[in-house]
Amino acid sequence: MTAVTTQEVRPQAGTAHRRAGLPGTLRSELTKIISVRSTYWALALLVLASVVWSIAFCAGTAAHWAHMSAQSRAGFDPTQSSVIGLVLLGQLVIAVLGALTITAEYSTQAIRTSLTVMPRRGVVYGAKAAVFAAVAVAVAFPASFLVWFVGQRLLASTHAEATLGQPNVLRAVLASAIFVVLCGLFSYGLGAVLRSTAGTITTAYGFMFLLPQLARALPTSWYNDAIRWLPGGQFDGAISTSGPPVSSHLFSTWGEIAVFAGYTAVVLIAGAVLLRRRDA
Amino acid sequence: MIEARSLTKRYGQTAAVSNLSFTIRPGMVTGFLGPNGAGKTTTMRMILGLDYPTAGSVTIGGVPYARLAYPMREVGALLEARAVHGGRTARSTLLSLAQTNDISRRRVDEVLGIVGLTDVAGKRSKGFSLGMSQRLGIAAALLGDPQILMFDEPVNGLDPEGIVWIRTFMRSLAAEGRTVLVSSHLMSEMENTADHLIVIGRGHLIADCSMAEFIARSSGQAVLVRTPQRDILATAVAAAGGTVSNSGDELAVRGLTEDQVAELAFANGVRVHHLAPTKVSLEQAFMELTADSVDYHAELPASREPAQQSTEARR
Numbered sequence: 054m055t056a057v058t059t060q061e062v063r064p065q066a067g068t069a070h071r072r073a074g075l076p077g078t079l080r081s082e083l084t085k086i087i088s089v090r091s092t093y094w095a096l097a098l099l100v101l102a103s104v105v106w107s108i109a110f111c112a113g114t115a116a117h118w119a120h121m122s123a124q125s126r127a128g129f130d131p132t133q134s135s136v137i138g139l140v141l142l143g144q145l146v147i148a149v150l151g152a153l154t155i156t157a158e159y160s161t162q163a164i165r166t167s168l169t170v171m172p173r174r175g176v177v178y179g180a181k182a183a184v185f186a187a188v189a190v191a192v193a194f195p196a197s198f199l200v201w202f203v204g205q206r207l208l209a210s211t212h213a214e215a216t217l218g219q220p221n222v223l224r225a226v227l228a229s230a231i232f233v234v235l236c237g238l239f240s241y242g243l244g245a246v247l248r249s250t251a252g253t254i255t256t257a258y259g260f261m262f263l264l265p266q267l268a269r270a271l272p273t274s275w276y277n278d279a280i281r282w283l284p285g286g287q288f289d290g291a292i293s294t295s296g297p298p299v300s301s302h303l304f305s306t307w308g309e310i311a312v313f314a315g316y317t318a319v320v321l322i323a324g325a326v327l328l329r330r331r332d333a
Numbered sequence: 334m335i336e337a338r339s340l341t342k343r344y345g346q347t348a349a350v351s352n353l354s355f356t357i358r359p360g361m362v363t364g365f366l367g368p369n370g371a372g373k374t375t376t377m378r379m380i381l382g383l384d385y386p387t388a389g390s391v392t393i394g395g396v397p398y399a400r401l402a403y404p405m406r407e408v409g410a411l412l413e414a415r416a417v418h419g420g421r422t423a424r425s426t427l428l429s430l431a432q433t434n435d436i437s438r439r440r441v442d443e444v445l446g447i448v449g450l451t452d453v454a455g456k457r458s459k460g461f462s463l464g465m466s467q468r469l470g471i472a473a474a475l476l477g478d479p480q481i482l483m484f485d486e487p488v489n490g491l492d493p494e495g496i497v498w499i500r501t502f503m504r505s506l507a508a509e510g511r512t513v514l515v516s517s518h519l520m521s522e523m524e525n526t527a528d529h530l531i532v533i534g535r536g537h538l539i540a541d542c543s544m545a546e547f548i549a550r551s552s553g554q555a556v557l558v559r560t561p562q563r564d565i566l567a568t569a570v571a572a573a574g575g576t577v578s579n580s581g582d583e584l585a586v587r588g589l590t591e592d593q594v595a596e597l598a599f600a601n602g603v604r605v606h607h608l609a610p611t612k613v614s615l616e617q618a619f620m621e622l623t624a625d626s627v628d629y630h631a632e633l634p635a636s637r638e639p640a641q642q643s644t645e646a647r648r
Binding site: 077081158171332 | 382385398402415416421432
């Protein structure tokens with residue numbers, strides 16, 4: 054309680070030419086992301102929702118397999134059915150987490166402290182993005198394989214289950230995880246632009262879900278030209294394993310990932326430019 | 334040492350800070366005073382590189398803030414005590430800040446001890462009282478053991494115990510030779526804390542002087558005398574070159590010191606029941622100097638207790 058003087062050993066800079074930079078800021082951002090419960094809740098929800106979807110879809114299909122027509126059986130894509138939950142539900146969750154990585158600092162005004170202790174704003178922005186991406190990768194890829202394995206196990210009775218060695222299966226599993234990671238980064242960049250949690254999540258969902266739906270109002274020929282260029286419009290099609298994506302209007306799987314990565318890059322750059330230019 | 338030169342910040346047509354130049358020196362507490370909306374926080378943000386000046390510049394020891402190698406080791410700032418993620422523990426909050434400037438974990442525990450938060454270091458700051466949040470904010474400012482400390486309205490909303498603690502703490506930091514800048518709209522607080530004052534109103538510099546000078550500048554220091562022999566004393570005072578006016582049941586003497594008035598009374602055989610100099614408070618001096626610069630004038634009540642009322646209004 055007494056006003057103790059702060060005569061303790063002054064933390065030394067080591068050598069004079071050094072300065073605070075990316076390594077320390079990366080450690081700091083890692084501390085931040087692992088020291089709040091919402092991170093764990095969100096990631097657990099992401100995995101749980103995806104697994105439940107995979108179980109429901111694949112177990113349901115297995116139960117009805119005997120009653121399904123040969124045509125339906127032929128059209129059934131065991132890989133897509135098991136990982137689609139991760140893509141659709143995982144996006145919802147990761148978009149929130151990506152947004153919160155930066156908008157939570159704006160809502161609490163902690164961003165001012167962050168930019169005071171590390172005034173090189175690009176370093177702060179980059180460190181946040183890198184740490185978030187690392188966490189997203191660490192969860193999305195194992196989750197993707199997990200839901201795929203769970204799905205195939207449940208489909209075993211149908212003898213229609215996929216193996217990783219079959220054409221396009223590994224591609225679909227990896228692409229699902231990549232889409233999820235990109236969604237998170239897209240939302241993070243958007244968060245830096247909009248600086249509000251609600252605004253960011255609403256806008257991110259609008260881009261990823263609403264836009265493809267609105268596009269259906271276009272004349273068919275226009276829609277077919279437009280859909281492959283929309284962020285999020287092509288996710289489910291792009292993870293199909295039946296040779297070319299289900300919708301022949303889409304680019305290849307990697308092509309669609311490149312399109313979405315392009316949008317993500319644009320938003321991330323916009324966020325960086327605005328963070329550096331605007332008053333905090 | 335903080336140096337501002339012609340610092341200006343405009344938002345559209347409105348100038349929040351206009352052509353502000355000042356130097357904040359080490360070894361003392363500098364009070365940064367002004368009514369709400371005077372531009373104090375904007376100025377502090379510009380010092381910290383958070384807001385970009387429209388014109389002019391501000392440097393820390395000659396260097397713009399953003400170019401400091403280890404900012405936390407040069408400047409510690411507390412802008413807003415509640416500006417932390419409530420879901421994080423006190424220790425994690427401090428650790429995440431320390432890591433950016435390569436400051437050790439040991440130092441985190443040290444500052445927790447200095448501000449008296451060791452017992453709640455593992456608790457999430459969501460449940461902290463305002464006083465505890467202020468301590469956490471001060472701990473963050475102290476992490477790099479900086480020579481310059483800045484506190485924006487540090488006593489806002491604190492209980493008397495917390496106010497005394499912060500005041501003592503700031504004084505001890507200055508006594509160690511550090512530069513301490515404290516902003517406040519509470520004049521009474523500055524009176525007990527600051528050695529030097531920088532007063533602004535509507536973004537303009539009104540005064541940059543020592544506390545004593547600031548008070549002396551204001552008019553009307555008087556000696557109040559209660560005596561049954563008013564007329565005799567009034568005549569004597571007038572003869573000695575002072576002026577007299579009635580102040581309730583007392584006589585207010587201006588132009589003479591209290592010693593002079595006492596001598597006059599004794600020489601003229603006047604019985605004195607009470608004799609005291611009026612203390613011109615910083616409050617009054619401030620009100621006089623900033624009368625024109627308050628953005629929104631409230632109807633002043635008959636009895637002037639602006640400090641009390643403004644604190645009440647803020648709650």
